[in-house]
Amino acid sequence: MKKLITGNEAIAYGALAAGIKVACGYPGTPSTGAIASLLTMDLPNTHVEWSTNEKVAFDLASGVAWAGHRVLCTMKMSGVNVAYDSIISTAYSGCDGGFVIYVADDPGTNAGMCEQDSRGFALMSDMPMLEPASIEEAISLTTYAFELSEAIKGPVFVRLTTPLANGFASVEIPEPAPVSQADALLIHDINRFTKAGAVICMTQHRDLIKRLAHAGELIEQKGLNRLDLGKKKGGLGIVASGVTVQYIEEALAVADKYGIDREKISVLGLRASIPTPKQQLSQLIDFCDKILVLEELEPHIERDVYILARKRGYAGQIIGKIDGTFDRVGEYGTKHVLIGLNKALSLNIPESEYKSDTTAEELAAARPITVCSGCPHRGTYMAINRAIRKLKLKKQDVIVNGDIGCTILGMNPPFNTVWNEISMGASIGLAQGFAYAGVKTPVLATIGDSTFFHGGIPSLINAIQHEANIVLIIMDNEWTAMTGMQINPGTPCDRHEKPYKHVDIARIVPALGVEHFWQINPFDQDHATDVIAEAMQLPGVKVILSRQECAIQAFRKGSKEGKKKIVRVVEENCNLCKLCISVTGCSALVPGEKVMTIDPALCRQCGMCVSVCNRNAMVMEDVK
Amino acid sequence: MNLNIYLVGVGGQGILTIGEILSSAAMEKDLPVFFYPSKGMAQRGGFVKAQLQIGKKNVGPNIIEKGSDIVFAMETSEALKAVRFAKPGGTFLLLANFWAPTDVILGKASYPELDKVIGEIQKSGAKLVLISDKDLPEYEGKKVADNIFMLGAAMKHSVLNKLFDSADIDRIVQNRWKRASASNHFAFQAGMDYQPQLIAGE
Ligand SMILES: Cc1ncc(C[n+]2csc(CCOP(=O)(O)OP(=O)(O)O)c2C)c(N)n1
Ligand code: SF4
Ligand code: SF4
DSSP: OOOEEEHHHHHHHHHHTTTEEEEOOOOOOOTTTTHHHHTTTTTTEEEEEEOOSHHHHHHHHHHHHHTOOOOEEEEEEEHHHHHHHHHHHHHHHOOOSSSSEEEOOOOTTOOOOOOOTHHHHHHHHTTOOOSSSEEEEEHHHHHHHHHHHHHTTOOOOEEEEEEHHEEEEEEEEOOOOOOOOOOOOOOHHHHHHOOOOOOOOHHHHHHHHHHHHHHHHHHHTTOSEEOOOOOOSEEEEEEEEEEGGHHHHHHHHHHTTTOGGGGGEEEEEEEEEEEEOOHHHHHHHOSSSSSEESSSSSSSHHHHHHHHHHHOOOOEESSSTTTSSSSSSSSSOOOHHHHHHHHHOOOOOOGGGGGOOOOOOTTSSSOOOOOOOTTTHHHHHHHHHHHHHHHHHGGGGGGOOSSSSGGGGGTTTTTTOOOOOOTHHHHHHHHHHHHHHOOOOOOEEEEEEEHHIHHHHHHHHHHTTTTTTEEEEEEESBBBBBTTTTOOOOOOGGGGOOOOOOOOHHHHHHHHOOOEEEEEOTOOOHHHHEEEEEEESSEEEEEEEEEEHHHHHHHHHHHHOOOOOEEEEOTTOOOOOHHHHHOOOOEEEEEEEEEEEEEETOOOOOOOOHHHOOOEEEEEEEEO | OOOOEEEEETTTSHHHOOOOOHHHHHHTTTTEEEEEOOOOOOOSEEEEEEEESSSSSSOOOOOTTEEEEEEEOOHHHHHHHGGGGGGEEEEEEEEEOOOOOHHHHHSOOOOOOOHHHHHHHHHTTTEEEEEOOGGEETTTTOOHHHHHHHHHHHHHHSSSEEEESSHHHHHHHHHHHHGHHHHHHHHHHHHHOOOOOOEEEO
């Protein structure tokens, strides 16, 4: 059957075709779609879950693989940072069941966060990394990755980048393989499964290095990396990996117009970037006079080309990042191939074939992202801003440390509330640091519910133990929202059909021993402001749980139940001062000719504009 | 026949839906499709773009500059971001909606004049088909879906009709939302019959 699917779904189908027993991960753009699609399927023999964070997911997956079963573990590139302590350790130990880690990188940062190249992690832990060049290959290579993992007895990475992870193609969907019902292995072997002792560790390290070399041999036998030597010797050799391979043909078609000699072009298209195929690279180096390396982000393959070139006495040009032709920042396209061809072959392809004229783009209006209409976070930012004013403090004197998720959007106008962002859970430690550094004014931190579960809890425990003077506001919208509404431990049971136990933040925080703990409704502005202001004046750790469901999810639920309230503009009271817009920035507020109007399709009846208006021009009414 | 299509707008306008409908149409004809939507995060109201390539088996997801046969732009300012991807001789459909960012509403930031945007589009060498948001007809007292209307106009004024039958697109549109099938059929036909405000560069 042919279907239009994303690369993320392709990973899921490829894993099902390998008969996975378990799939787990933590959401993160652009990797989210893999587990998300598995969760919508009826898979009686496969356990699928969103775990609390990537390390938890990875540890769970190691257990499955050590017990001899097949497991898929997924994460975005930032997640590899979180899981890495375990990843390298499991790589040392190896595994019996097929273990595939799917990681999605984001060159060009479509989704924010560091533009890191996860291949670096695979290199550091001597793990093979496969890089499909198309959505079709994402299926077949994922299935193969399980075979490879079992053959070398170690975990294997599969890496996609954003365009393949989130892009759609029409491809043939494979049949799922039956899930093994074999008994779980219980191998009691401390030499393999512990790290206690130098001998144990160094033996494991040697085994690990051998496993990667073995993977290289198997990948070569399988013919994953394709070398097409030109008809004539002494031309240009192009090395590319993953999706970048797809831009070569298009660029060559352009170069045809400028007299390129196709017989002098050789191409090595990699589907396994780690280990780099030394054999094929050597062949290419020996055959060609010039080498062009096309790889996004870090020049990993290129470095190996330099090493091999040196070993083989190659004196020709190597075009890539190290000679300064390409940047280590951003994603590649046909343009990059053309620039490389031009440089290597002096083709005189005019710049106009590939150079951007961005004059039109520069005229476009800036459109900073902000929270949705009706978003509960809006109420929390407004209450923080009001509390600062209430205490007669200046905004530039009160630092609000931010965290990952929709909760960071308070950094933008009109709120300008949140100051910074590091990584999941970091806001709490940051706040503690600012307090120790001697900041005299109250130090605040904000964090979302999923982020609190992911990485915030250890930091809160630290702040409690050391009695740090901080105010923590947990912005609990009951979902992992920014990544597209995933369930987390705090999502109430009546909001999904899964048999999960609810873990309530309102019970965790007092149980940790926090004495100053409040719960607020961010839409109750007066109470929320009072509580935040009070907390800002007390010593020690203060925690405020600001709870209200994400507006998108609440609307989905509400639209089933029918609207109960409506917000109306009292026209005779409105003088179009636009105060409501300048404080809330809500997109449902649209200035009319003489008075403000409300877009009924966008208004979620949160009442924030009502609370802001000082002319009683906005009223919330019951629907009769 | 290969077709490269570039779509831009603001989240919530239904710009991705146009790409999805055309992807389904291509799949029905067993043509290779690569559809790459890039929307930001969960929030509505941010810049959204999508790239659709039909007819080529192995393609890079990003369309080369000056490489789009058809551009659909559903927001006036955001249209500027597609200009460099329009192919000289291709078709650039602009639905002149204005979704002003908050700072523009408050008079703190500027928003490009429509004439300026039109001028930039014309410089690309593509044929401009300008659709005024005021021209959208009503069906049973409600404005029709602007994206479906625009798709109808594209069927009439671009090379889309060389690849697809309007009857097929109309059927896919109707089947997609059963409850709105009559109004969407109407929107699509009205788009086909629409006399654009401006067709420039032919
Ligand atoms: C280590 C790591 N994993 C995953 C992500 C992706 N990510 C970005 S925002 C977000 C959701 C945060 O959810 P929550 O804290 O509940 O805030 P919300 O978006 O719901 O307001 C996730 C998982 C990330 N940035 N870093
Ligand atoms: S997705 Fe939910 S939490 Fe995120 S901005 Fe929108 S309403 Fe707020
Ligand atoms: S218009 Fe007012 S009540 Fe409606 S969503 Fe916006 S701020 Fe809330």
